[in-house]
Amino acid sequence: MIDQSNRQLQLAMVLKLQMLQRDGLAQLSYQQLEHVMFGWMWRKGIPLSLHEAVEDLYRLNADEVVVVLSKQAIMDGSKKKLSDFDDLIEGVSK
Secondary structure: OOOOOOHHHHHHHHHHHHHHHHOOOOOOOHHHHHHHHHHHHOOOOOOOOHHHHHHHHHHOOHHHHHHHHHHHHHHHHHOOOHHHHHHHHHHHHO
16 A cells, blocks of 8 residues: 555655646645645545556646645634634735
8 A cells, every 4th residue: 555655656746746836836735735635535545556546646637626725724714713814804904
């Protein structure tokens, strides 16, 4: 089974990250891509072989990344108190 410490998978993820950054997600980080892959795409299980993992990775497109990270931001935001957003609210009202 492949895991996050596999160097070949890490290399494939860095290459995919660079592709996504060139395709309009310039601010996407490795950690965010890792979250999308391990927290969403492979949430039911990581592929057993490297070639299956790389196929999944390269099938991923920018739209899917945005949807997953948007959902994560909504879930994270729903767990916070309104006072956690004071700096944002104050910036809008100025």
